[in-house]
Amino acid sequence: MNPILDAFWYILPAYFANSSPVVLGGGTPIDMGKKWRDGRRIFGDGKTWRGFFGGLAVGTSIGVVQHLILPSYYGSLRIAVEVAFLLSLGTLIGDLIGSFIKRRLNLPRGYPAVGLDQWGFLISALCFAYPVRTIPTGEVLFLLVVTPIIHWLANVFAYKMKWKSVPW
Template identity: 85%
Template sequence: MNPVFEAFWYILPAYFANSSPVVLGGGTPMDFGKKWKDGRRILGDGKTWRGFFGGLTVGTLIGVIQYYLMPSYYGSLGLALKLAFLLALGALVGDLIGSFIKRRLDLPRGYPAVGLDQWGFLISALCFAYPVKTIPTGEVLFLLVVTPLIHWGTNVFAYKMGWKSVPW
């Protein structure tokens, strides 16, 4: 398999899980409006239960679709489900960690944090999925380079679609 294609194929559930809360989110914040001991919100209004579970569902479903499109890559539906679920969960947890850090730094909701926004979800997704299936180091390095560009492009797209109030 082409290494560039494999890298994108592997990480697709994480990409979808990370981006879908923009469309599927809203509702009750995950921190229920509570503040941390520093007096700032734990996560903020942008991290909602609906967005989290929506992202987890979308990311996992992407893995199921991938399995039916290319079953030989996974070997079994069970492996595809586990991998997609862990990539999606890792991406969402990485994003939550990023929000927690941004609140500690007193950055407003939606404010860009270069590196943290682009690599936090990716690195967390790769770590969560590591026990189930890995990709070669070269492909991980490729994803570390291209993900910030993809992240920027999808944010601009979401802004132009009216799904986000800022283009970052």
Template identity: 50%
Template structure:
């Protein structure tokens, strides 16, 4: 694959993942309503997800992802609202899955889990885009974008920490 095609593949991933990126970051700012797990514990005695995963955050993430998809639909060559919905839901479910895994291995809310914390939403969005929207991206571009996502995630979390939106910088 030449550099132009690789760049086009990266741009394509960006267009379809941007709503997921926004959906993933929105619950840090807009949250509330009851926790998704309603305070319930798993059979290991630990919370299923924890207080940080709320219905308000989940719903606001989906709405924010759809807004970004609507804006993108005005800019790009076709309507990607459905893809934005799918990517946003996948991102938020990927984040919930990571939270579930962290609780199962005994990590509390805010405890670092390198790579899992940074790539959970990205992997969830890619899986959902593939399963429910039939989107297939170049594997090398997906991996390169994972590196970009990792760096952006670290930067945005550090910024949110400095702005006192998060209690930890990761």
């Protein structure tokens, strides 16, 4: 497979897991409204259980679809599900860490944090999936360059679809 296509194919579950809570989220916040010792919310209203588990389900499902389309990529359905689950879980945990940091910096919900928003979920996803399957360093570097652009385009799209109240 072409290295650029391989990088995109590998990271697809993470991209879908990162974007789907915008559509599937809402409901009970993960932090249940609780505050950290600094008096600020732990994560805020934007991080919900429905969004977290919805993102996990969508990202993992993408791995199943990938296996059906290109079974030789993962070799087995078990590996496809495992890698997609870990990429998705890493994405969502990375996003929660980013939200936690933004709350500590007293940034309001939805406020852009350049770098943290674009690379936090990606780096966490790559770290979570690393023990099972990874991609070459060049492909990781490529993803570090293109993910901020893709992230921005996805946010503009979500804003135009009225899924987000701000285009970032």
